Amino acid sequence: MLWYMAPAADWEREALPIGNGALGAMVYGTLASERLQFNEKTLWTGGPGSAQGYDHGNWRAPRPGAVDAVQDDLDAQRRLDPEAVADRLGQPRVGFGAYQTFGDLHLDLPAAPTPDGYRRELDLDHGIASVAYTHQQVRFTREFYASHPDGVIVGRLSADRPGSVAFTLRYTSPRKDFTTTASGGRLTVRGALADNKLRFEAQVQIRTTGGTVISDAGGTITVTGADSAWLVLAAGTDYADTYPDYRGDDPHAAVTRAVDRAQGRTYDSLRARHIADHRALFRRVALDLGQSFPADVPTDRLLAAYTAGASAADRALEALYFQYGRYLLIASSRPGSLPANLQGVWNHSTTPPWSADYHVNINLQMNYWPAEAANLPETTAPYDRFVEALRAPGRRTAREMFGSGGWVVHNETNPYGFTGVHDWATAFWFPEAAAWLTQQLYEHYRFGGSTDYLRTTAYPVMKEAAEFWLANLRTDPRDGTLVVTPSYSPEHGDFTAGAAMSQQIVHDLFTNTLEAARVLGDAPDFRRRVEQALADLDPGLRIGSWGQLQEWKEDLDDPADEHRHVSHLFALHPGRQIEPGGKWAEAAKVSLNARGDGGTGWSKAWKINFWARLRDGDHAHKMLGEQLKSSTLPNLWDTHPPFQIDGNFGATSGVVEMLLQSHHDAIEILPALPAAWPDGSVRGLRARGGAVVDIDWADGQPARIALTATRTRRLTVRSVLLEDGETTLRAVAGRRYEWR
Numbered sequence: 001m002l003w004y005m006a007p008a009a010d011w012e013r014e015a016l017p018i019g020n021g022a023l024g025a026m027v028y029g030t031l032a033s034e035r036l037q038f039n040e041k042t043l044w045t046g047g048p049g050s051a052q053g054y055d056h057g058n059w060r061a062p063r064p065g066a067v068d069a070v071q072d073d074l075d076a077q078r079r080l081d082p083e084a085v086a087d088r089l090g091q092p093r094v095g096f097g098a099y100q101t102f103g104d105l106h107l108d109l110p111a112a113p114t115p116d117g118y119r120r121e122l123d124l125d126h127g128i129a130s131v132a133y134t135h136q137q138v139r140f141t142r143e144f145y146a147s148h149p150d151g152v153i154v155g156r157l158s159a160d161r162p163g164s165v166a167f168t169l170r171y172t173s174p175r176k177d178f179t180t181t182a183s184g185g186r187l188t189v190r191g192a193l194a195d196n197k198l199r200f201e202a203q204v205q206i207r208t209t210g211g212t213v214i215s216d217a218g219g220t221i222t223v224t225g226a227d228s229a230w231l232v233l234a235a236g237t238d239y240a241d242t243y244p245d246y247r248g249d250d251p252h253a254a255v256t257r258a259v260d261r262a263q264g265r266t267y268d269s270l271r272a273r274h275i276a277d278h279r280a281l282f283r284r285v286a287l288d289l290g291q292s293f294p295a296d297v298p299t300d301r302l303l304a305a306y307t308a309g310a311s312a313a314d315r316a317l318e319a320l321y322f323q324y325g326r327y328l329l330i331a332s333s334r335p336g337s338l339p340a341n342l343q344g345v346w347n348h349s350t351t352p353p354w355s356a357d358y359h360v361n362i363n364l365q366m367n368y369w370p371a372e373a374a375n376l377p378e379t380t381a382p383y384d385r386f387v388e389a390l391r392a393p394g395r396r397t398a399r400e401m402f403g404s405g406g407w408v409v410h411n412e413t414n415p416y417g418f419t420g421v422h423d424w425a426t427a428f429w430f431p432e433a434a435a436w437l438t439q440q441l442y443e444h445y446r447f448g449g450s451t452d453y454l455r456t457t458a459y460p461v462m463k464e465a466a467e468f469w470l471a472n473l474r475t476d477p478r479d480g481t482l483v484v485t486p487s488y489s490p491e492h493g494d495f496t497a498g499a500a501m502s503q504q505i506v507h508d509l510f511t512n513t514l515e516a517a518r519v520l521g522d523a524p525d526f527r528r529r530v531e532q533a534l535a536d537l538d539p540g541l542r543i544g545s546w547g548q549l550q551e552w553k554e555d556l557d558d559p560a561d562e563h564r565h566v567s568h569l570f571a572l573h574p575g576r577q578i579e580p581g582g583k584w585a586e587a588a589k590v591s592l593n594a595r596g597d598g599g600t601g602w603s604k605a606w607k608i609n610f611w612a613r614l615r616d617g618d619h620a621h622k623m624l625g626e627q628l629k630s631s632t633l634p635n636l637w638d639t640h641p642p643f644q645i646d647g648n649f650g651a652t653s654g655v656v657e658m659l660l661q662s663h664h665d666a667i668e669i670l671p672a673l674p675a676a677w678p679d680g681s682v683r684g685l686r687a688r689g690g691a692v693v694d695i696d697w698a699d700g701q702p703a704r705i706a707l708t709a710t711r712t713r714r715l716t717v718r719s720v721l722l723e724d725g726e727t728t729l730r731a732v733a734g735r736r737y738e739w740r
Contacts, residue, residue: 002299002324002636003121007031007131011348012643013633014300016122016129018153020146021334021382023235024345025153027144029120029131032112034142034167036105037348038153040202041338042239045195046097047246047416052195054095056393057410057420058400063089067402071485071497075477078554079494082425085486090423095196097414099341099356101348102202102235103173103189107157110166113140124320124327127278128271138164147274148334151234152262154270158228163210165226171202171219174350180219186259187221190252201251202235205263230267234258239415241338241385243392246416281330284375285684287323287655289677291316300634308625310676318624318655324636325652326374328645329367335381338415340367344645353642358386359412360433361490362567366602366646368440369574369609369653372447373660375684375692380444384457387437391464393417394434398468402431406468409434411490426491432484432502435469435509438462439574442512446688449711451519459516463526466513469506470533478553481538489551490565498553500568503540508575510534541571541584548594549587562596564603566610573609576663580615580671589614597623601631601638605650612657612672620658621674627651659695662687666726669695669702669719689715691731705739707731 008014008028015026015037025038047054066089074080115133122129130143144155157165171180171189178191178200187204204221206213211226223229234255240248262270292312294302299320306317332344342363343356358364364383371380394407397419402408409419411430421428441458445451473482476497483498484506493499514530516522544555551557551568569588571577578584592610599607604627611620631647633639638647659682661668667687681696690711696704702721709715709731716728721739729737 001121001123001293002320003119004298004300005118005120007118007120008635011037012637014635016120016635017328017331017344017346018122018127018129018144018146019331019345020148020151020153021332021345022151022337023146023153023233024332025144025146026346026348027129027131029142031115031133032109034107034131036107036144036153036155038102038105038233038235039345039347040102040200040235040237041099041341041345042237042415043100043102043193043200044097044198044239044415045100045193046095046414047196048244049196049198050095050097052095054416055420056397056416057093057418057422058397059091059420062400067486070495071474074485074495074497079496080486082488082495085495086423086425086428089486090421090425090428093422096355096357096418096422097195097416098350099343099347099352100193100350101174102200103171103178105204105233106170106172107167108170124323125279125282126275127282127327127331128275140164145271145274146331147262147270147277149273149277150262150265150270151258153233154230154262154267154274155233156228156230156267162227163225165208165211165229166224167222167229169204169206169221169223169231171204182215182217182219182221185213185215185221187219199238199250200235201255202233203255203259204231204233205259206231207263207267232259232262232270234262241389241415243389243417278330281376281378282326285323285326285682287319287680287682289315289319289680291319299636303628303632303634303636306625306628308622308629315677317628321628321632321636321648322652322655325370325648326376328648329371329376329379332645333367333379333382335378337382339364339382339386340645340649342644342646353640354412355414357412357414360409360437361411361427361430362606363602363644363646365436365440365574366606366650366653368649370649370656371440372443373656373686374652375686377444377448377686380440383440384444387441387461388457390417390419390434390437391461394419402468402472404468404471406466406471407434407464408468409437426488429486429488429495430490431468431472432505434465435505438465439508439512442516443688445516447686447690449690449713454516455520459513459520459522462509462513462516463522466509466530469509470529473506473533473537476538476553479538482533482536483538483553490567492563492565493552493556496552496554498538498540500540500549500551500553501570503538504568504571504575504577507534507537507539507571507577510537539577540568541577543583543587547587547590549584549591551591557591559594561594562598564599566592566595566603566606569610573606573613573657578613579664580613585614589616597626600640601627601647602640602644602650604631605638605647605654608651608654609657612654613661615672617658617672617674618676620654620672621676624651624654656685660685660687660693662689665689666716666718667691667693667707669693669705669717669721670697673697673700675700689713690733691715703740707737709733709735709737
């Protein structure tokens with residue numbers, strides 16, 4: 001439970017999020033006029049039809065030999081200035097667009113209450129935000145939730161004295177591209193974005209117990225004298241994820257159908273359906289760190305008092321933050337919607353930071369790090385569909401920019417298939433992004449084991465990304481290995497050939513693709529090509545003059561560099577090239593210590609995962625503490641600053657990595673347990689290979705392990721609880737195994 005003793009005054013820092021994947025809303029709990037800011041994830045400017053024009057980021061005029069010329073210069077000069085490369089390979093971005101707020105619903109009360117006993121809360125287990133207060137001896141309650149099974153946002157206002165509920169509903173938006181009408185207790189908002197003519201519609205139906213409902217033709221609805229009132233909101237656009245037009249049906253019919261169906265149910269039925277659906281996902285994992293929530297301490301004060309120590313209150317905040325990340329993923333990524341963007345599904349602006357887009361040089365990928373291991377695999381369906389939809393525009397970019405087959409996407413993208421480049425020198429060139437995006441698809445297979453999924457969804461995307469790199473790797477004249485060139489290590493330094501992250505990502509892609517090809521029995525010729533390329537590939541791992549894992553192929557690392565990106569440790573996490581205890585792990589540790597424990601929110605979250613993979617639970621916990629102390633807002637959103645949701649997801653992933661790892665084909669129990677969590681338990685984590693794992697521990701040591709197999713296959717489990725520290729069993733799907 002997140003709870004507070006005052007209404008929210010600030011959208012970013014204080015309002016509370018609800019969502020069903022496609023729809024999201026921020027609940028303020030304000031008194032004189034409740035404010036519900038809401039979003040529909042496809043409401044985007046830019047793309048086809050944009051007033052600026054749109055080119056998917058592809059070069060607007062041919063540049064024959066442009067990439068080859070940069071490669072030749074890198075062979076000769078070894079380093080190139082980012083601005084110079086951007087001048088040659090980039091171009092100003094046009095028609096990219098930005099995610100839009102849909103607007104705000106206001107529920108204006110007849111008179112401002114003078115409240116007593118005010119409480120505003122977000123119940124993670126129910127998926128419901130609520131407000132309660134007493135005014136003139138009447139207890140008023142509001143609750144709001146976003147239902148995935150019914151595709152609507154629902155709100156209810158009630159009081160413990162009959163006839164006490166009264167308000168006027170109205171809609172506002174910072175844009176002027178809409179009309180509002182009201183009739184029969186239903187408010188309709190309809191319009192088209194001025195920029196690209198994307199059509200949008202929202203409908204809100206009011207129902208009451210008792211009282212009267214008056215609809216004004218100007219677009220307001222007034223309720224008086226009701227015992228209770230509830231509203232149902234649906235919204236949509238005519239966006240479709242189909243290249244090249246990205247347009248589908250007018251949203252009117254679908255929005256009307258959703259509202260009609262929902263308001264045809266009882267409020268109790270809607271609520272019960274929502275809770276059952278939400279809990280079916282949320283309750284799969286339970287984490288007990290020996291926490292104790294102080295009954296009289298609201299969440300903002302709990303955060304302010306947090307010391308990253310080992311107190312029961314500190315552990316309460318850490319456990320809450322872990323589960324909040326799972327809640328946010330459920331709320332912002334469900335089948336039938338776009339994936340979670342830089343702000344999940346929530347945005348109150350027409351010009352949000354970084355357009356609230358899909359940065360694919362880590363941020364979109366990080367959003368889904370906890371999905372598999374934290375037992376929310378259904379949330380990855382929008383990610384899969386989004387990546388699949390990038391292939392068609394990505395093929396064109398590969399053909400026109402690189403003269404090759406395969407598909408590619410660079411540093412950031414949008415719902416309109418932006419796969420090309422812009423001209424921000426330190427963040428425009430990242431053709432490895434497509435290869436990295438495929439990693440999550442293969443991880444879904446490694447956890448779930450469905451060869452049908454591998455064959456139909458993951459492998460075609462992986463293979464085509466591999467074909468791009470088979471065509472575009474270049475032999476390095478320095479040593480004859482294959483390298484990515486031009487290569488840029490996000491988001492600093494010079495352009496070089498064979499930067500560590502570039503090489504490690506391609507190594508990961510080839511490794512995963514080769515494994516998948518063998519599972520599926522794909523053509524031997526393709527497998528041989530990948531095998532040979534992998535053998536010839538520079539792996540992106542070398543140790544520099546001060547013991548560091550080098551960020552570039554040449555020893556250019558500055559020990560005083562504290563840049564937030566530690567991209568050259570991709571092979572440690574989320575990759576799997578580096579195993580703990582070896583020389584590469586030690587070099588990675590040197591690099592991490594040199595970069596320090598600072599950085600922005602998402603950077604600290606990544607470092608939790610790094611240190612956990614290095615089996616240093618205390619340092620991983622320190623990074624969790626740093627994130628909570630200095631990169632977390634009172635509503636527990638991660639801040640870059642400003643708000644970016646990837647840090648929430650990265651931290652949840654990091655907590656899992658401290659308790660359970662399986663990336664090296666063995667299930668590792670408590671690989672990085674910090675001293676601050678001496679006693680505890682976790683239920684429902686997933687491991688690669690097909691297992692759901694429960695762990696109890698005491699005095700820093702495992703006391704009980706329970707494993708439920710989800711596939712029939714051999715599994716290796718490692719723990720000090722086991723004889724000789726390891727056991728291998730032929731696990732049978734559905735069977736439970738236990739060790740004490």
